[in-house]
Amino acid sequence: MAPLITREEALRLGQLTDREQILALVERAWEARQEQFGDATDMCSLVNAKSGGCAEDCGFCAQSRFAEAETPMHAMMEPEQMLEHARAAEAAGAHRFCMVTQGQGLSNRDFEKLLEGARLVTEHTNLKRCASVGHINGKRAKQLKEAGINRVHHNVETARSYYPEVSSTVRYEGRLRTVDAVREAGLETCVGGILNLGESEQQRVEMAFELAEIDPTSVPINLLNPRPGTKFGDRDHMDPWDAIKWVAIFRLVLPNALLRLCGGRSENLREWQQMAVKAGLNGVMMGNFLTTLNTDPADDREMFAELGLNIARQRDNGANPRPDNRSGRLAGETPDVVEQYLDNPADAAAAGITIRQWDPSTQLRYVAKEKRVPPRPDGAPNRWPERDAEPTPSAPGLAV
Template sequence: MPPLISQEEALRLGQVEDHAEIEALIERAWQVRVERFGDSTDMCSLVNAKSGGCAEDCGFCAQSRFAEADTPMHAMMTPDQILEHARAAEAAGAHRFCMVTQGQGLSKRDLQNVLDGARLVAEHTNLKRCASIGHMSVERAKQLKEAGIQRVHHNVETAESYYPEVSTTVRYEGRLRTIAAVEEAGLETCVGGILNLGESPEQRVEMAFELAKIDPTSVPINMLNPRPGTKFGDREYMDPWEAVKWIAIFRLILPGALFRLCGGRVENLGELHALAVKAGINGVMMGNFLTTLGSEPDDDRAMFEELGLNVARQPDNGANPRPDNRSGWLDGDTPRTPVDDLIDSQEEANFWNPAVQLRHRKKTSVPPRPDGSENTFPDVVQVDARDPRTPEGEGSRGSQAA
């Protein structure tokens, strides 16, 4: 579906500051979302299946070897461990489950764990399966599809013109090649980026139109959650009204894509979280993120239900796909869902929990960034000592879960 506005109009809308005008823009985006998707939703959850020690220099990421932040580590999960976290996601009301690993790619052994984990999730849950495992060839993408993966996530992160400020070791062209390989293998694509990396309004519009050209099934929208000791560690959070405005603008540029709120949504949106959903969102990343904590399941579901949206499970792995299986290639019987009642709190199930399952390895030395930039730290980091889930040594600013 082509964009509903031009680049010039998108830039004009990006200059709007009056809250009443932003609310009018949100209503416009809401109508587009309802016309395309009705009351359906697309709720997702993830597991950080392998973390830490990444050789790349992405400026937002604490897992990078070039970041001065302590490295969040844990080894590749077993297929059974992946399944346990998938069951928790299903109990929370997620419709799909993504297996995420760090780095540009996986070894054959680690890939096999992802493939076996995907097969278990397909056999024992009613969740759709996604993977985010770095760069890949068409052959590797076909292996994912044969194992039951239906959608592959691979972000462009930002506009091509700003990309050299974000990473110099992972080329933008390489990201596009991976996305093309995923499409050639017959898989759905999940491609988005991160707002507030220092890009200009013009570059935000540029990224949105680049995404429109890619035409992904799903677009994850992240907002920078600055991690001390990374290149972008001293950036301020995004103004909530600014964030909501840009979500609505992206919806008008990408009217046919599924939008989900992901990393940084808790910290950046605050009390405007529900308004952001109305700006055109189909779902959120439920549970926790890669290295930071998320919301409670009942709070996430309530944001959508208050807008009259349907978050209930659907028997849709088989012959009656909802919009989140846009290509419609799935067939077969729907597995029996083992969880009858949705949970309200993460404490009720075995969620991926970075506060417990990650260990943080201190770095004795950090190589200089390839682009010559310095890592940065905020002037003040607030720590909520009352929250037992807050990882030791971390405050309200955690690493980006893109």
């Protein structure tokens, strides 16, 4: 589906600062979202299946070996551990689950573990399955599909013209080749990027229209959460109104993409997250992120439900479908015990059923890196914030 606005209009909208005009833009994006998706939602969750020690130099990432930032550090999870996280995600109300690993490729041994994890999640949950494993070729893409993966995530991160500022060790063209391999294997594509890396407004529009040319199934938007000790570690958070404005612009440029807000949403938007939902989101990343904690999934479900959006699991695509089919590879529909008891803990206890929820306070374990890290290949310094965050403004109520 073609963009609903031109590049020139997107550039003009990107310059808006008046809040009433931004609210009018939000309403326009909300109408576009409803026209394409109705009240459907697409809520994700992920597991950081292999963390820390990445050989690449992406300037936003604490997992880079060139960053001085602290980060969770662990080897590849066992398949059974991935399944445990998937079950927790399902209990929290997620519709899909992504297994994510650091770096631009996995060893054969680690890749086999991920494939087995995907098979277990396919067999034992009703979740849609996604993977984010760096660069892959056609052979590995087909193996992922055979293991039960439905969609593969691989971001372009930013506009092509700004990309050299983001990474000097991972080529932009290589990212596109991975996306092509995923599509040729018959898998859905998940391709997005990060805002507030220092790119210009023109480059944000550039990225939006580059994504429109790629035409991915899903577009995750991340808002930089500056990690002290990374190349972009001293950047300020985005103004919430600015972030909301750009979510709406991306919705109008990508009207048929499953648009979701992921990393940095809590830190940048704070109390204004529901406004961003109304600016055109299909869903958010629930649970924890790769190296940072997130909000309570119950709050996320409430945030969407208050706008009249359907967060419930549905059996299949029907008269009022969600954007995907949760039955996946299962032979047939099975009773969803988690859904039955998710919001009724007393009934669950009476039935002798324990549903494990996410506990953000215990999900991540940080370890300090060695004091000496190698210099960044691009010669840029790691940076640290110089001042405290600005006070949090109050958010307005939203009406549908």
